[in-house]
Amino acid sequence: MNKKKIEENIFKILMAFSTLTVIIILALIIGTIIWKGLPSLSLSMVTQVPKGGYYLGKEGGILNAIIGSLYLASGATLLAMLISLPIVIFLNMYTRKNSRIATFTRFSLDILWGVPSIVYGAFGFTLMIFIGLKASLLAGIMIVALLELPIMSRAMDEVIRMVPEELKEASYSLGATKLETALKVVVRQCLPGILTAILIAFGRGIGDAASVIFTAGFTDRIPTSLLQPAATLPLMIFFQLGTPFPEVQNRAYAASTILVILILIISLLSRILIKRYSRHKL
Amino acid sequence: MQFQSHISIKDLNVYYGSQHALKNITLEIPDKNITAIIGPSGCGKTTLLKSLNRLLEPLDGVKVTGKVCVGGENIYDPKVEVTHVRKKMGLLSQKPQVLPMSIFDNVAFGPRIHGMKNKRKLSQTVEHYLQVASLWEEVKDRLHYPASRLSVGQQQRLCLARGLAVGPEIILGDEPTSALDPQSSQNVERRLIELKSEYTVVVVTHILRQAKRIADYIVFLYLGELVECGPAEEVLSNPKNQRTKAYLTGEIS
Numbered sequence: 001m002n003k004k005k006i007e008e009n010i011f012k013i014l015m016a017f018s019t020l021t022v023i024i025i026l027a028l029i030i031g032t033i034i035w036k037g038l039p040s041l042s043l044s045m046v047t048q049v050p051k052g053g054y055y056l057g058k059e060g061g062i063l064n065a066i067i068g069s070l071y072l073a074s075g076a077t078l079l080a081m082l083i084s085l086p087i088v089i090f091l092n093m094y095t096r097k098n099s100r101i102a103t104f105t106r107f108s109l110d111i112l113w114g115v116p117s118i119v120y121g122a123f124g125f126t127l128m129i130f131i132g133l134k135a136s137l138l139a140g141i142m143i144v145a146l147l148e149l150p151i152m153s154r155a156m157d158e159v160i161r162m163v164p165e166e167l168k169e170a171s172y173s174l175g176a177t178k179l180e181t182a183l184k185v186v187v188r189q190c191l192p193g194i195l196t197a198i199l200i201a202f203g204r205g206i207g208d209a210a211s212v213i214f215t216a217g218f219t220d221r222i223p224t225s226l227l228q229p230a231a232t233l234p235l236m237i238f239f240q241l242g243t244p245f246p247e248v249q250n251r252a253y254a255a256s257t258i259l260v261i262l263i264l265i266i267s268l269l270s271r272i273l274i275k276r277y278s279r280h281k282l
Numbered sequence: 283m284q285f286q287s288h289i290s291i292k293d294l295n296v297y298y299g300s301q302h303a304l305k306n307i308t309l310e311i312p313d314k315n316i317t318a319i320i321g322p323s324g325c326g327k328t329t330l331l332k333s334l335n336r337l338l339e340p341l342d343g344v345k346v347t348g349k350v351c352v353g354g355e356n357i358y359d360p361k362v363e364v365t366h367v368r369k370k371m372g373l374l375s376q377k378p379q380v381l382p383m384s385i386f387d388n389v390a391f392g393p394r395i396h397g398m399k400n401k402r403k404l405s406q407t408v409e410h411y412l413q414v415a416s417l418w419e420e421v422k423d424r425l426h427y428p429a430s431r432l433s434v435g436q437q438q439r440l441c442l443a444r445g446l447a448v449g450p451e452i453i454l455g456d457e458p459t460s461a462l463d464p465q466s467s468q469n470v471e472r473r474l475i476e477l478k479s480e481y482t483v484v485v486v487t488h489i490l491r492q493a494k495r496i497a498d499y500i501v502f503l504y505l506g507e508l509v510e511c512g513p514a515e516e517v518l519s520n521p522k523n524q525r526t527k528a529y530l531t532g533e534i535s
Contacts, residue, residue, distance in 0.1 A: 096343075166379045169337050170441070173373035174392040174448050175365040184391070189382040 033260065037253030045254055050220045062255050067222045068230035069259070071137060073206035076144035077152075080201055083145070084153040085194075089182045092160045093168075106157065112150035118210035120147045125214040138226040140216025144205045152201035159193025160186060192274040199270045203263055209234035233259045285499075288313035288452065288482040289334060294348035296329050296338065303329045305506045307348070311499075316474060316483040318497035318514070320490065322534060325503045327486040328456050334484065335371040335454060336364050353451070369396065372445020372481075374458035374470075378437035380429035381444075385421050388429045388440055392448035407447055415443035415473060435466025442473060453477060455485040459492065471496050490530065494518055502526050504534075 001009075044061045051060030087105070095102045124143035133139050163186050171181040187194065209232070217229030218239070233255055240252035289311035296304040304326045311317050319327045329338065336357060338344045349356045357367040369392075381388050389408040390398075398404055408425070412418040417439040421432070429440055438458060445453065455474070459467035474483050475496055487493050493500060493514065500517040502510045502525075510517055510526045521527045528534045 164379070166375050166377065167381070170373065170375060170379035171381065171391075172337060173335060173368050173371065173454075174395070174444065175369035176391075176395050177365055180395050184395075185381055 030260065033253045033256040035253075036250055037255070037257040040247070040250040040254040041257060045251075046258065049222060062231075062233070062236055062251070062258070064220055064222050065231040065233045065236040065255065066258060066262070068137070068216070068219075069206050069233040069262070071223065072140050072144060072212065072216060072230055072232055073202055075137070075141035076148055076205045077198060077202045079141060079145035080148040080152050080205075081198055083149055084156055084197075084201075085187075087153050088156045088160050089186070091157060092163075093178050093182045093186070106154070109150040109154050109157075113154060116210070117147055117208045121211040121214050124211065128215065134227070135215060135217030135229050136227045137216060137223045137230040140212045140230060140232070141226075143211050143215045144208065147208060147211050148201035148205045151204055152197050155197030155200055156190070156194055159190045159197070162193075163189055192278040195270055195274050195277065199266065202266060206263065207234055207259065209238050213238075233262075285310075285312035285315065287311065288353065289484070290349075290351045292349040292351070294330075294333060294350060295346070296326070296333060297345040299343040303506050304333070307508050309501060309508060309511060311482065311484060311501075313482050314478055314480070315498040316478050316485060316496050317499040317501060318493040319484065319486045319501045319503060320488070320493050320529075321503035321509075322529065323488065326506045327488075327503055330501075330503065331454055331456055331484060331486050334452070335368045335373065337368075337373075339364070369448050370450050371452040371454050372442070372448065372450045374438060374441055374445065374453070374455040376457045377461045378434060378441045380432070380437050380440055383429065384426045385429045385432070385440060386425040389444050389447050392444060396448065408443075411443040411447045412440075414446055414477075415439040416469065417443060433466075435462050435469065438462060438466065438470055439473065442470070446477075450481065452482045452484065455483070455487075457486050457488060460488075467492075490518075502529065504529065 042061075046061055046066060047063060048061035049064045050062065091102050091105060120143055124139060124146070127143075128134070128139050167185065167189065168181055171185045172178075176184070212232050213235060216232060216235075218231050218235055219229045220231070221228070223230040237252045237255045237259070240248050240255065243249060287310040291307055291309040291311070294304055294307040294309075295302070307330065319330055321327050332338050333346060334350060334352075334357075338346055346358060348358070350358060352367070352370060355362065381391055383391070386405075386408055389411055390404050393404060393407050398407065409418060409422075412421065417436060420436060421427075421440075429437065432440060438461075442453075453474070458474075459470050462470065471492065474485065477483060478498075485496070497514040500511060500514045501508065502517065502521075502523075504525050510521060510523045517526065518530065521530060525534070
């Protein structure tokens with residue numbers, strides 16, 4: 001074998017090995033949480049709220065955290081979407097390419113993306129004291145929305161930027177305004193990408209513990225209003241793992257399994273949606 | 283020259299930043315004829331075409347001075363609504379740009395945004411213009427299929443139908459056949475020839491033979507300047523300007 005061919009093969013194997021790592025890590029994570037959590041996983045886990053003394057309880061379930069997480073992540077994702085869409089439409093349709101405002105906004109979003117979620121939590125806490133809001137679902141939603149905002153905006157921005165100028169021109173030439181073009185053509189063309197962006201943000205939001213620890217609080221009850229505190233799965237896992245009792249620790253793994261399954265269901269659902277909505281894509 | 287002018291361009295200058303893309307263009311475009319804009323690449327053909335329906339505005343750092351009057355109305359007058367100008371013109375681009383929706387919705391897009399709501403009227407409009415673009419027979423059974431599934435040639439005719447459905451007076455074509463196979467090109471050319479009885483057609487082309495086949499009137503641009511214009515036969519067979527002659531014989535391209 002000549003030198004180039006050996007070189008080619010060595011690097012090919014290295015690359016394949018790196019790729020394999022992804023699959024192995026995923027399998028290990030899922031394997032661990034299932035193996036550790038399976039003994040505690042039962043129907044009552046997903047249908048009951050904790051019993052037998054605050055979150056250290058060994059009985060009951062974690063319905064409070066499941067519902068809390070779903071409320072919180074859905075609310076935050078909706079709020080982030082309501083802010084992100086106008087941002088990306090403004091950046092891509094109403095400002096010049098590489099204008100100062102567009103560049104600066106993208107730069108700001110990139111920095112915000114990198115801000116650790118505990119910092120969002122701390123900021124949220126200060127903000128809450130300032131406006132007199134207690135740890136509640138509402139406060140959690142607001143802060144998680146802030147956390148999701150840069151992720152969602154940048155992901156949407158990347159897909160909307162790819163829309164060919166000619167497609168917009170085609171719409172303009174029919175007498176459509178920028179707004180009509182944005183909502184009826186550009187957003188439609190980018191729908192799969194926009195859905196993906198929303199999903200990525202949702203995944204980030206539902207899985208984050210640090211930003212909700214001070215803002216959403218924690219409770220054994222299922223919140224019935226925006227002003228009540230809400231439990232979340234990541235915090236549930238955090239608290240349960242921190243206890244000295246193996247039974248409670250195992251419940252943390254069961255909660256992890258449920259969280260991963262939730263995310264999996266949402267990914268699959270969105271895949272189906274994306275497939276349905278991309279039939280008109282060019 | 284004896285013709286009725288539809289578009290009248292006076293001292294049109296276009297700058298892309300510091301680049302002077304169109305220099306003092308003064309030109310009359312005849313009503314209900316096909317005008318072909320020819321010239322080597324980068325000479326400003328597309329810029330001239332786009333300046334006719336104010337599509338240059340969305341681009342960066344563009345400055346346009348001068349007047350473009352369509353039917354006597356200066357479209358660069360600040361009082362004029364840009365959507366009103368664009369409604370008057372249908373555009374065919376180099377690569378057909380179908381909208382991300384069904385065949386029906388593509389044609390109905392224009393009428394809908396201009397306020398047509400009646401379903402029967404919409405479907406009549408769609409059918410009518412698909413027929414004008416000679417696409418009806420091919421798509422009548424699958425109007426709700428995504429437009430992107432059509433062949434490129436069909437897509438270009440769909441774009442034609444879509445443009446016509448807005449009720450324009452003028453059809454603009456930016457090398458409308460350059461992405462098409464010969465047969466589809468021929469089809470589009472034929473449609474344009476048919477349509478000139480009702481519409482003013484302005485086509486940018488880099489294919490001299492196409493200009494010969496379809497144009498009644500020729501505009502030759504070179505490096506942003508209007509070099510020569512006139513009836514197709516005169517310009518193509520007996521050019522007055524040296525540069526036109528050089529271009530036609532293939533010395534400059």
